[in-house]
Amino acid sequence: MTEDETARALALLRHSGGALPTVGLPLTDMEQAATAAGLRVHLVDDPVSGSLAVLGWSGGEPAASTESPRLPRNRLNPKEVVTFVAAYALLTQRQQLSVIPLVDVVALLRACTDKNAHTWAVPALERALPQAGLLRLHPDRTVRLGPGASTLDPSTHAVLNSAAVRLRRHRAYPHQGDESHSAPPVPTPEITTAKASWYENDAVDCVRALEAADAPLPARDWQQFEEPATRREVERLLAGIGRTLVEATAVSDSGRREVIGYISGWHPAVTPVLKAPLGGLTATNLAALALVYLYDRLIPESGGAPARRTIESRLRDHKGPDGRDCLKGGDIAEALSRLRALGLIDSRNRIQESLLQRLTPEQDQRLRENVLMLADPGSLVADELRRRRTNEAGAAA
Incomplete structure (x- = not known):
């Protein structure tokens, strides 16, 4: 498998906005290219779709942006987040529970939040959350956790579990039998806390920051890009995952165009294969x-x-x-x-x-x-x- 083909496969994986079946994917080459850039290809067993590949961070998510990083999940609006918490609370209250009726999630939200919750919870359960890979919707109108839920970082899992426990303590929550209000959370992904070699690499730090940022990294704070060797390595790592370094410029008071920041975009070599709309867009x-x-x-x-x-x-x-x-x-x-x-x-x-x-x-x-x-x-x-x-x-x- 050539480097270009590997980069295109990783670009398609990210562009999908969720997960892709592993059949036909050059997984070994993809994992190597992703790891070199500070990312990780998670392999998830899905009972319906089989083995899936999901793109995420290697280690914790970088903190370069005040917003939620766009890799690998779509950002959700507040009501979609509340809907996911409700589904998560019901699905994880019993370890053997794998699917729940969609109407149960809507009923819970109507009881605990808003009597008109069905107007926003149903679209979230039918479209937004499945498109984000966080839930799977079955033809019989039942839902279960999607492949993206297993790749959430530990800090996100901690917040999610805490929110689910608080919801279970609501007086309107439907408890069954002698079930504990604070049922054990689902296991979080294994993570290495020791500082790995990739984290000590300036170029990889730059790539992770570029991929996490929702706006250009200020040039004054990221002078690493002015170092030729580091910049070449950043461009090489980005190209390996189907991305490229983009300079944000502005016209100065003197009339000259100056570089004011850096961000990443799709590499021209992979854009021809990204023919599908952005993940989640009709x-x-x-x-x-x-x-x-x-x-x-x-x-x-x-x-x-x-x-x-x-x-x-x-x-x-x-x-x-x-x-x-x-x-x-x-x-x-x-x-x-x-x-x-x-x-x-x-x-x-x-x-x-x-x-x-x-x-x-x-x-x-x-x-x-x-x-x-x-x-x-x-x-x-x-x-x-x-x-x-x-x-x-x-x-x-």
Whole structure:
């Protein structure tokens, strides 16, 4: 297996937003490349899907970001977190319990939190938590812990177990028999606390920080990137897992463009194989994201009038061809909520700066071209772009 094929396999694993079946994966090479970069490929036995590979951290999660690191899990909104805690509490109250009816989780949440909890708990149980790999939803409407739950780091497990114990002490919690309110938690993943050799390596520290960060690492605090040998090693390790080093720049008072930070993005060599949408995003979510980018960035940057209405109202009133009519009514609010949960837009429904900063120049140009074709598909420019891409695809075949 070549290094490029290994990098593509790791990129697909991360891009999946959860887990991938191990069949056909170059596991030995993937484990070596991931370990070299301070990551780890967890192998999880799933009773339905068989053996799965899940990408996580080697050791504890790095603390470079104040936000939850984006590897390997999707970020959840508060109600999705509460829903997972409720399911976790029910599933782990008895060690032999492996599945529970979805309605039991909803009933618990309605009794302990909000009588209208079904309006947000059902979508979380049906979509958000399975997409994050934390739960599995079966056709008979039962749920169980997903492969991502077994790769949570020890500190997250400790918080989760504590929350589950508190929930079991609620007067409305459905206890059975003489079951203890503080039932034993599920085992946490084994972890080595001794400082391993990879942790002592500046380059690996840099890679872990880049992969955990939700915004560029400030250049003033990360001078390691200015050291040529360290930078080359960082770029080599990132390339091994399908990632690349991206410089965040800004124009200084003198008019010169200067590097102000560093972040990681997808390596150009792996982007052709990442054809599936971002983990957890539906076609409606992607349509909403493209239009948010159009109204929040492209129109203002091209000299258009600044948005005086909310992004949500603009999406609600937007009309046009190419399937944009799929954004209707409640779909818009649900799509924006999911984009916020994934960290792609902020609380004001504006594009997250870190999303754009992770793009390489080539990827940024591709995104702009895609939105242009969406906004004005019948224009001469859109026709030329489609013609050029058709020719490029033919030449590459």
